[in-house]
Amino acid sequence: DQQVKQNSPSLSVQEGRISILNCDYTNSMFDYFLWYKKYPAEGPTFLISISSIKDKNEDGRFTVFLNKSAKHLSLHIVPSQPGDSAVYFCAATGDPLALNFGKGTSLLVTP
Amino acid sequence: DTEVTQTPKHLVMGMTNKKSLKCEQHMGHRAMYWYKQKAKKPPELMFVYSYEKLSINESVPSRFSPECPNSSLLNLHLHALQPEDSALYLCASSQGSGGTDTQYFGPGTRLTVL
Numbered sequence: 596d597q598q599v600k601q602n603s604p605s606l607s608v609q610e611g612r613i614s615i616l617n618c619d620y621t622n623s624m625f626d627y628f629l630w631y632k633k634y635p636a637e638g639p640t641f642l643i644s645i646s647s648i649k650d651k652n653e654d655g656r657f658t659v660f661l662n663k664s665a666k667h668l669s670l671h672i673v674p675s676q677p678g679d680s681a682v683y684f685c686a687a688t689g690d691p692l693a694l695n696f697g698k699g700t701s702l703l704v705t706p
Numbered sequence: 707d708t709e710v711t712q713t714p715k716h717l718v719m720g721m722t723n724k725k726s727l728k729c730e731q732h733m734g735h736r737a738m739y740w741y742k743q744k745a746k747k748p749p750e751l752m753f754v755y756s757y758e759k760l761s762i763n764e765s766v767p768s769r770f771s772p773e774c775p776n777s778s779l780l781n782l783h784l785h786a787l788q789p790e791d792s793a794l795y796l797c798a799s800s801q802g803s804g805g806t807d808t809q810y811f812g813p814g815t816r817l818t819v820l
Contacts, residue, residue: 626806627806629808629809631811636794636814636816637813637814638710638712638796638797638798638811638812638813638814639749639796639811640811641808641809641810641811644806644808646806684748684749688806693751693754693762694739694749694751694798694809696748696749697748698747698748699748
Protein backbone atom coordinates (compact mmCIF):
# COMPACT_ATOMS: atom_id res chain seq x y z
CA ASP A 596 0.00 0.00 0.00
CA GLN A 597 1.83 3.05 -1.31
CA GLN A 598 0.95 5.97 0.92
CA VAL A 599 3.30 8.38 -0.84
CA LYS A 600 3.13 8.52 -4.60
CA GLN A 601 5.36 10.10 -7.17
CA ASN A 602 3.55 9.49 -10.42
CA SER A 603 6.26 10.77 -12.74
CA PRO A 604 9.14 8.28 -12.88
CA SER A 605 11.25 10.71 -14.87
CA LEU A 606 11.53 14.35 -15.82
CA SER A 607 13.81 16.13 -18.27
CA VAL A 608 14.43 19.88 -17.99
CA GLN A 609 16.78 22.30 -19.71
CA GLU A 610 19.47 24.00 -17.69
CA GLY A 611 18.30 27.31 -16.29
CA ARG A 612 14.61 26.40 -16.41
CA ILE A 613 12.39 25.40 -13.51
CA SER A 614 12.07 21.77 -12.43
CA ILE A 615 8.82 20.83 -10.71
CA LEU A 616 8.60 17.48 -9.00
CA ASN A 617 5.26 16.35 -7.65
CA CYS A 618 4.20 14.11 -4.82
CA ASP A 619 0.83 12.97 -3.49
CA TYR A 620 0.02 11.27 -0.24
CA THR A 621 -2.99 9.44 1.12
CA ASN A 622 -2.49 9.36 4.88
CA SER A 623 -3.97 12.42 6.58
CA MET A 624 -1.88 11.66 9.69
CA PHE A 625 1.30 12.67 7.90
CA ASP A 626 2.49 16.00 9.27
CA TYR A 627 6.07 16.33 8.11
CA PHE A 628 7.31 16.03 4.56
CA LEU A 629 10.82 15.82 3.19
CA TRP A 630 12.59 15.70 -0.13
CA TYR A 631 15.76 13.70 -0.61
CA LYS A 632 18.13 13.62 -3.54
CA LYS A 633 19.88 10.37 -4.38
CA TYR A 634 22.70 9.38 -6.67
CA PRO A 635 23.16 5.73 -7.67
CA ALA A 636 24.71 3.53 -4.96
CA GLU A 637 24.69 6.40 -2.43
CA GLY A 638 22.49 7.21 0.52
CA PRO A 639 19.72 9.79 0.14
CA THR A 640 20.80 13.36 0.86
CA PHE A 641 18.32 15.52 2.72
CA LEU A 642 17.29 18.58 0.69
CA ILE A 643 14.39 20.37 2.27
CA SER A 644 11.41 19.71 4.50
CA ILE A 645 8.08 21.24 5.40
CA SER A 646 5.81 20.89 8.37
CA SER A 647 2.07 20.59 7.91
CA ILE A 648 1.57 23.94 9.63
CA LYS A 649 3.21 25.68 6.66
CA ASP A 650 2.38 25.80 2.98
CA LYS A 651 5.76 26.88 1.67
CA ASN A 652 9.39 26.52 2.62
CA GLU A 653 12.28 27.95 0.65
CA ASP A 654 16.00 27.21 0.77
CA GLY A 655 18.09 28.76 -1.95
CA ARG A 656 17.10 27.31 -5.30
CA PHE A 657 14.74 24.80 -3.68
CA THR A 658 11.16 25.54 -2.65
CA VAL A 659 8.64 23.05 -1.36
CA PHE A 660 4.93 23.77 -1.54
CA LEU A 661 2.34 21.89 0.48
CA ASN A 662 -1.37 21.76 -0.30
CA LYS A 663 -2.93 19.89 2.61
CA SER A 664 -6.45 19.89 1.26
CA ALA A 665 -5.25 18.21 -1.93
CA LYS A 666 -2.69 16.07 -0.07
CA HIS A 667 -0.13 17.25 -2.56
CA LEU A 668 3.34 18.66 -2.35
CA SER A 669 5.81 19.79 -4.93
CA LEU A 670 9.49 20.63 -5.12
CA HIS A 671 10.56 23.51 -7.32
CA ILE A 672 14.17 23.88 -8.37
CA VAL A 673 15.03 27.13 -10.06
CA PRO A 674 17.24 27.61 -11.91
CA SER A 675 17.94 23.95 -12.65
CA GLN A 676 21.56 22.92 -13.05
CA PRO A 677 23.13 19.79 -14.59
CA GLY A 678 24.39 18.82 -11.11
CA ASP A 679 20.78 18.53 -10.01
CA SER A 680 20.40 15.41 -12.15
CA ALA A 681 19.55 12.62 -9.71
CA VAL A 682 16.63 10.68 -8.33
CA TYR A 683 14.41 12.71 -6.01
CA PHE A 684 12.42 10.98 -3.31
CA CYS A 685 9.48 12.50 -1.55
CA ALA A 686 8.98 11.20 2.00
CA ALA A 687 6.37 11.71 4.67
CA THR A 688 6.18 10.93 8.34
CA GLY A 689 3.75 11.26 11.19
CA ASP A 690 2.59 8.77 13.73
CA PRO A 691 3.98 6.09 13.98
CA LEU A 692 7.40 7.41 13.20
CA ALA A 693 8.87 6.01 10.03
CA LEU A 694 9.75 7.59 6.75
CA ASN A 695 7.34 6.64 3.99
CA PHE A 696 9.04 7.11 0.67
CA GLY A 697 7.62 7.60 -2.77
CA LYS A 698 9.13 5.60 -5.63
CA GLY A 699 11.23 8.52 -6.78
CA THR A 700 11.44 10.76 -9.84
CA SER A 701 14.57 10.69 -11.95
CA LEU A 702 15.45 14.25 -12.94
CA LEU A 703 17.71 14.94 -15.90
CA VAL A 704 18.89 18.50 -16.44
CA THR A 705 20.33 18.97 -19.90
CA PRO A 706 22.79 21.72 -20.85
CA ASP B 707 27.84 18.33 10.54
CA THR B 708 25.22 15.88 9.32
CA GLU B 709 27.50 12.94 8.66
CA VAL B 710 26.50 9.35 9.14
CA THR B 711 29.26 6.88 8.30
CA GLN B 712 28.81 3.28 7.26
CA THR B 713 31.32 0.47 6.86
CA PRO B 714 32.07 -1.43 4.79
CA LYS B 715 31.12 0.32 1.58
CA HIS B 716 30.82 -2.97 -0.27
CA LEU B 717 30.38 -6.52 1.04
CA VAL B 718 30.21 -9.84 -0.75
CA MET B 719 29.25 -12.85 1.33
CA GLY B 720 28.18 -16.43 0.94
CA MET B 721 24.95 -17.81 2.32
CA THR B 722 26.73 -19.52 5.21
CA ASN B 723 28.77 -16.50 6.28
CA LYS B 724 28.27 -14.26 9.29
CA LYS B 725 29.08 -10.60 8.78
CA SER B 726 28.19 -7.25 10.34
CA LEU B 727 27.42 -3.84 8.94
CA LYS B 728 28.41 -0.84 11.02
CA CYS B 729 26.92 2.62 11.29
CA GLU B 730 28.18 5.56 13.32
CA GLN B 731 27.07 9.11 13.93
CA HIS B 732 28.51 11.82 16.18
CA MET B 733 25.71 14.33 15.97
CA GLY B 734 24.23 13.41 19.33
CA HIS B 735 21.22 11.92 17.60
CA ARG B 736 19.13 9.60 19.74
CA ALA B 737 17.34 7.66 17.03
CA MET B 738 18.97 5.44 14.42
CA TYR B 739 17.51 3.39 11.62
CA TRP B 740 18.31 0.62 9.15
CA TYR B 741 16.75 0.68 5.70
CA LYS B 742 17.03 -1.74 2.80
CA GLN B 743 16.88 -0.47 -0.76
CA LYS B 744 16.58 -2.64 -3.85
CA ALA B 745 17.33 -1.23 -7.29
CA LYS B 746 14.76 1.24 -8.60
CA LYS B 747 12.74 0.99 -5.39
CA PRO B 748 12.40 3.37 -2.45
CA PRO B 749 14.17 2.57 0.84
CA GLU B 750 12.21 0.26 3.14
CA LEU B 751 12.46 0.58 6.90
CA MET B 752 13.88 -2.46 8.71
CA PHE B 753 14.56 -1.32 12.27
CA VAL B 754 14.35 1.77 14.43
CA TYR B 755 16.36 2.35 17.58
CA SER B 756 15.14 5.21 19.67
CA TYR B 757 17.18 6.04 22.78
CA GLU B 758 18.98 2.70 22.36
CA LYS B 759 15.76 0.72 22.47
CA LEU B 760 14.34 -1.14 19.51
CA SER B 761 10.99 0.49 18.96
CA ILE B 762 9.87 -0.86 15.61
CA ASN B 763 10.55 -4.22 14.00
CA GLU B 764 9.01 -4.38 10.58
CA SER B 765 8.76 -8.18 10.59
CA VAL B 766 12.23 -8.44 9.14
CA PRO B 767 13.57 -12.03 8.91
CA SER B 768 15.60 -13.18 11.91
CA ARG B 769 18.68 -13.59 9.74
CA PHE B 770 19.02 -9.81 10.24
CA SER B 771 19.86 -8.86 13.80
CA PRO B 772 20.34 -5.24 14.88
CA GLU B 773 22.48 -4.19 17.78
CA CYS B 774 22.88 -0.77 19.35
CA PRO B 775 25.99 -0.81 21.60
CA ASN B 776 25.60 2.88 22.42
CA SER B 777 23.79 5.94 21.18
CA SER B 778 26.39 6.61 18.46
CA LEU B 779 26.67 3.13 17.00
CA LEU B 780 24.28 0.82 15.25
CA ASN B 781 25.25 -2.58 13.89
CA LEU B 782 23.37 -4.97 11.66
CA HIS B 783 24.45 -8.59 12.06
CA LEU B 784 23.89 -10.84 9.08
CA HIS B 785 23.68 -14.62 9.16
CA ALA B 786 22.56 -17.21 6.63
CA LEU B 787 21.39 -14.62 4.14
CA GLN B 788 19.74 -15.42 0.83
CA PRO B 789 20.64 -14.05 -2.61
CA GLU B 790 17.45 -11.97 -2.57
CA ASP B 791 18.88 -10.08 0.41
CA SER B 792 21.37 -8.45 -1.94
CA ALA B 793 20.65 -4.72 -1.75
CA LEU B 794 21.90 -1.35 -0.57
CA TYR B 795 21.63 -1.15 3.21
CA LEU B 796 21.21 2.37 4.50
CA CYS B 797 21.65 3.69 8.00
CA ALA B 798 20.04 6.93 9.11
CA SER B 799 19.85 8.96 12.28
CA SER B 800 17.69 11.73 13.64
CA GLN B 801 17.81 14.08 16.62
CA GLY B 802 14.90 12.40 18.30
CA SER B 803 12.08 10.10 17.43
CA GLY B 804 9.45 12.76 16.94
CA GLY B 805 7.49 13.06 13.76
CA THR B 806 9.32 16.22 12.67
CA ASP B 807 12.85 14.97 13.21
CA THR B 808 14.74 14.92 9.93
CA GLN B 809 16.52 11.67 9.18
CA TYR B 810 20.02 11.92 7.76
CA PHE B 811 21.36 9.00 5.78
CA GLY B 812 24.76 7.41 5.47
CA PRO B 813 26.26 6.43 2.12
CA GLY B 814 25.08 2.84 2.43
CA THR B 815 26.66 -0.60 2.22
CA ARG B 816 26.23 -2.44 -1.06
CA LEU B 817 25.67 -6.07 -0.08
CA THR B 818 25.90 -8.98 -2.50
CA VAL B 819 24.93 -12.47 -1.32
CA LEU B 820 26.23 -15.30 -3.47
